[in-house]
Amino acid sequence: MSVSPTQGEILVLVDHLDGELKKVTLELLTLARRHGDAAAVWIGPGYEGAKEKLAEYGAAKVYVAASSELTDYVVAPKAELLAQLVADKSPAAVLVSATAEGKEIAGRLAVKINSGVLTDAIGLTDGFVAEQSIFGGSTVVHSQVRQGTPIIAVRPNSTAPEASPSSPVEEEVSVVLSDAAKAAKIVEKVVQEKGERPELTEAAIVVSGGRGVGGAENFKVIEALADSLGAAVGASRAATDAGWYPHSFQVGQTGKTVSPQLYIAVGISGAIQHRAGMQTSKTIIAINKDAEAPIFDLVDYGVVGDLFQVAPALTEEINKRK
Amino acid sequence: MNIVVCVKQVPDTATERKLKSSDSTLDREAVDGLMNELDEYAVEEALRIKEAHGGEVTILTMGPSTAADTIRKALSMGADKAVHLSDDALHGSDSLQTSFAIQQVLGRTGFDLVILGSESTDARTGVLAAMLAERLGVSQVTLANKVEIDGSTIRIQRQTDYGFDRVEASLPAVVSVVEKINEPRYPSFKGIMAAKKKPVDAPSLADLGIDAAQVGLAGSATTVVDFAEAPPRAKGQIVTDEGDGGSKIADFLASKKFV
Ligand SMILES: Cc1cc2nc3c(=O)[nH]c(=O)nc-3n(C[C@H](O)[C@H](O)[C@H](O)COP(=O)(O)OP(=O)(O)OC[C@H]3O[C@@H](n4cnc5c(N)ncnc54)[C@H](O)[C@@H]3O)c2cc1C
Ligand SMILES: Nc1ncnc2c1ncn2[C@@H]1O[C@H](COP(=O)(O)O)[C@@H](O)[C@H]1O
Numbered sequence: 247m248s249v250s251p252t253q254g255e256i257l258v259l260v261d262h263l264d265g266e267l268k269k270v271t272l273e274l275l276t277l278a279r280r281h282g283d284a285a286a287v288w289i290g291p292g293y294e295g296a297k298e299k300l301a302e303y304g305a306a307k308v309y310v311a312a313s314s315e316l317t318d319y320v321v322a323p324k325a326e327l328l329a330q331l332v333a334d335k336s337p338a339a340v341l342v343s344a345t346a347e348g349k350e351i352a353g354r355l356a357v358k359i360n361s362g363v364l365t366d367a368i369g370l371t372d373g374f375v376a377e378q379s380i381f382g383g384s385t386v387v388h389s390q391v392r393q394g395t396p397i398i399a400v401r402p403n404s405t406a407p408e409a410s411p412s413s414p415v416e417e418e419v420s421v422v423l424s425d426a427a428k429a430a431k432i433v434e435k436v437v438q439e440k441g442e443r444p445e446l447t448e449a450a451i452v453v454s455g456g457r458g459v460g461g462a463e464n465f466k467v468i469e470a471l472a473d474s475l476g477a478a479v480g481a482s483r484a485a486t487d488a489g490w491y492p493h494s495f496q497v498g499q500t501g502k503t504v505s506p507q508l509y510i511a512v513g514i515s516g517a518i519q520h521r522a523g524m525q526t527s528k529t530i531i532a533i534n535k536d537a538e539a540p541i542f543d544l545v546d547y548g549v550v551g552d553l554f555q556v557a558p559a560l561t562e563e564i565n566k567r568k
Numbered sequence: 569m570n571i572v573v574c575v576k577q578v579p580d581t582a583t584e585r586k587l588k589s590s591d592s593t594l595d596r597e598a599v600d601g602l603m604n605e606l607d608e609y610a611v612e613e614a615l616r617i618k619e620a621h622g623g624e625v626t627i628l629t630m631g632p633s634t635a636a637d638t639i640r641k642a643l644s645m646g647a648d649k650a651v652h653l654s655d656d657a658l659h660g661s662d663s664l665q666t667s668f669a670i671q672q673v674l675g676r677t678g679f680d681l682v683i684l685g686s687e688s689t690d691a692r693t694g695v696l697a698a699m700l701a702e703r704l705g706v707s708q709v710t711l712a713n714k715v716e717i718d719g720s721t722i723r724i725q726r727q728t729d730y731g732f733d734r735v736e737a738s739l740p741a742v743v744s745v746v747e748k749i750n751e752p753r754y755p756s757f758k759g760i761m762a763a764k765k766k767p768v769d770a771p772s773l774a775d776l777g778i779d780a781a782q783v784g785l786a787g788s789a790t791t792v793v794d795f796a797e798a799p800p801r802a803k804g805q806i807v808t809d810e811g812d813g814g815s816k817i818a819d820f821l822a823s824k825k826f827v
Contacts, residue, residue, distance in 0.1 A: 263730055320708050320726065320735055321698060345729065346686065346694060346711055353695030354702040356664055362789030363663065365693045375793055380692070381585040386798050387592075393664075393789035429707035430737040438731035445729060451826070475826065486748075493713075493748050494727065499581060499689055500605060500747045508826055518582055522689075529824060530804075531817060542806055547820045551809025559814025564827050567818060 254338040255307065256282040257331060259324070259351065260300070261343040263437075265292020267299050269448045270343040272407035274400055275303040277370055279410060282338050285309060286414070287331060289324050290317035304410035309419045321347060322427035325354035330421045332359050332395055339374050344399035345447065352399045361394025368404040368505070368526065382499070382518055383525030402447045403505040438492075446478045446495060451508045452527070454480030454497055455490075456520075458513020458534065458553055462490040467557050468512055474564040480504065480524075482514045498523035513553045516541025533557060569623030569717075571614045572679045573647065574670060574700075575607040577631050577638040578690040585690070591785060592792035593660045594690055596632060603638040606685030608645075608752040609745045613715060614683050615646045616750065621717055624648045626677050630658060630669055636768075643763035644755030650768045651677060657773060660785030663691070667699035669783055672776040674704065676769075679740060681722075686711055686744040697744035707737035710744040 256278040261268040271286075278284035285307040286300050293310050300308055309331060316323040328340060328351070340355065342348040344366045356363040367376035371388075374396040378387045391397070446452065453475065455468035465479075472479045481491040483498055497504055499522040509527035514520060516532070516539055524530070525544065532541045537550045549556050579585050579599035588595045603611075614625045627642040627650040629635050639650045653673055661669065674682060682704075687694040701708035709715075712724040713732065717739075726733040727746050755763070773780055781787055807816055821827045 320710065320733075320737075322702070322708060325702070347728070349694045350698035350708075350710060353663065353667075353693075353698035354708075356695070356789075357667065357699050357702040360664075360789075363693075363695060364790055365695060379798065381690075382581065384585070384798055385587060385795055387587070387795040388793040390791055390793050391789060392791050426705040430709050430735050430741075432726075432733045433736050434734040435728075436731040436734065447729070493746075494729070494731075496747075500687075508821075508824075522581065529826075530801075531820070533813070533817075537806070537808070542804075544801055544804075545806065546802075546804040547817065548804060548806040549809050549813040549817060550806065551813045555811075556809050556813035556817070560817050561814075563815045563818035564821070567822065567827050 254282050255285045255335055257328065257337045257340045258284055258286050259328065259340070259342040259348070260286050260288045260296070261345065261348065262292065262296060265295045267296045268343065269407065270402040272299070272303045273402065273405040274341045274343065275300070275305055276408045277400060277405045278341055279304045281370065281374065283307065285337065287311070287328065289327060290314060301412055301414050302409050303407060304412045305414040306412055308414045308416050310416055311419050311421070313420060315423065318432055319428050320430035320432060321350045322354060322429070323423050324351050325358060326423060326427050327419070327421045328355050329358040331419065337395060339396040339398060342397070342399050344401040349399050352397050356397050359394055361397055362391035363397040363399070364389050364391060365399040367398050367400045370398065370400070374398065379526050382522035401503065401505060443472065444476070444478045446480055446502050447504055449478035449506055451475045451477035452480045452497070452504050452506045453477045453510045453512065454482065454514060455485055455512050456482035456514030457484035459485060459490065465491055467554065471510070471512070471557050471561045474561045482520050511541050512557055514541055515539045516544060569617065569621050569680045570678055571617060571623055571681045571683065572626045572628050572674060572677055573607070573610050573614045573642065574628050574682065574684045574696070575611065575638055575642055576604045576629065576688050577601040577635040578604045578688055581689050587795050591660060592795060593785070596634070601634055601637060603641055604685055604688045606687060606745065606747060609747065609749050610683045610685050611642050611645050611647060612750045612752040613745055615753070617681065617715070617717060626651060628670065628673055628677070629653065630666060639768060640763050641755065643766045644759045645753055646759055649766055652768055652770050654770065655773050657780035657784045660788060661783050662788040662790045663693050663695050663699060664789045665783045665787060667696055667703055669778060670700060671703045672778055673771070676771060676776065681739060682742045684742070684744045686746050697742050701742040704742065707741035709735055709737050709741050711746055712743055713746050713749050715743060715749070
């Protein structure tokens, strides 16, 4: 990707959960640096703990809006803060992560500042031309914002984060929230046990199980394989519909979109709606007992066989080679 | 309660979808259209709220004349009436403009609740509900996997990456729903017959005070620079397990430096 001369500040909305930085933030900073000065925007409590990482990944500036009021309500306050920064700092573009919430923030901001918004970018070239992979990965589109300040939601795992240590200038910022921004109050945040595994959309490796797994109990085969690789666990809709694995782990058209370095599909046929969520994975492996399963059209490496034989053997082999 | 459900007709994902070379918009003629799946959950949720609290459910669609099929399906499920915004000038509208046009329609219908799917399968932008809440200045209670109404208070469980948020707000509100919030009903025979007599309002852009230059491809805030079919993936190696499947994959992983 070409490196263009500095075009001014690019706002990067820091994605974090109560101070715990999401990897996508480092990716966004890396991307922003290629097109201008990366200016991180921190919203909510917990900045101190994340400060060093933002410097390590090259934030030239950090706008810190630490008021917890900004995270007590559904997305609107974040959009209001960003809108004010756009007005005050005239950035060249605004980058957010293309998570469900990131896209909602982008949407509200777009209305506020009357600018175009592009979602699910997997790359960014000069002039803020975004690359998007659509229709389940069958078409690649390049799009551009032609009205206002480009707002671009970038898909996690689409840029390799590169460190570039800096000493960012910190600036405290705040906004007086409108009543409308305080309309939907978050009364409780329920953090479900997420365990030691990486988050699905951020993971470098994802191991997913489908109907072939045959039951909730059997998902331990998938989990063991995932753990041997330090991977996240995913599931097909057949598996989440059956209640074998929670819906939040569903990969596909109506689930999460993942783009890891390695995707291992176990007992998954590879229906088009599943492919829509994993087709842009760099390397794909499948284990399926049906040689005709469409997932084999996608794979870099496939094994036709019983997952209850192959997956545990693979897990053991990986653990042995560590 | 005045409930409006935004539904979109999308191409069947099982068919091959393409952009048109003439204007880089989705080729909707080439493929079968059906109701965006998540919008079925939105319609179902609206019907359940109506059944529990009374009121009326209005279906709102912006789309070409063929979207009438999707409207009919929603009416067959039990919605009371519909508004179909259809005008060639709207062709190619991006999300900013679509939200503007829908806001104008909502000005005509009025609403206590607007319910949307959280994402469409074709555009997949997932921004419309948030944009509408912003434009309308009402509560945004989106990504709901559970909705409860109690007088003029609405409580939802908002699905998050880490679990869920419990959110509370006052009506009027914009809701978006995620998969598995409910099990959408199938239209009954009676429902299908009844749908034929239900009113479908078809306002013109002028009726809504929309200037044609503000919408459609020409007025869009975003533009497609170019597009191409993704290069096909190189054909991979497929082996049959003969007791060695696990170690073969491990060898492959080692060759790629994953282990
Ligand atoms: C609108 C819409 C949206 C959808 N959204 C999604 C989505 O987001 N995500 C999604 O995944 N799906 C989605 N689907 C569903 C999708 O069409 C498929 O039904 C689903 O992906 C199938 O899941 P599966 O591959 O696990 O099951 P199946 O298609 O039943 O495949 C199971 C596979 O396991 C193999 N198998 C069985 N036993 C073994 C064994 N012992 N060892 C090895 N292999 C074995 C079989 O050979 C088979 O290939 C959607 C569908 C629709 C209509
Ligand atoms: N043209 C449209 N007409 C009516 N509703 C729409 C339209 N486009 C999108 N929607 C609604 O907005 C939701 C999100 O769509 P999208 O932002 O395209 O992913 C859909 O599930 C629909 O409820």
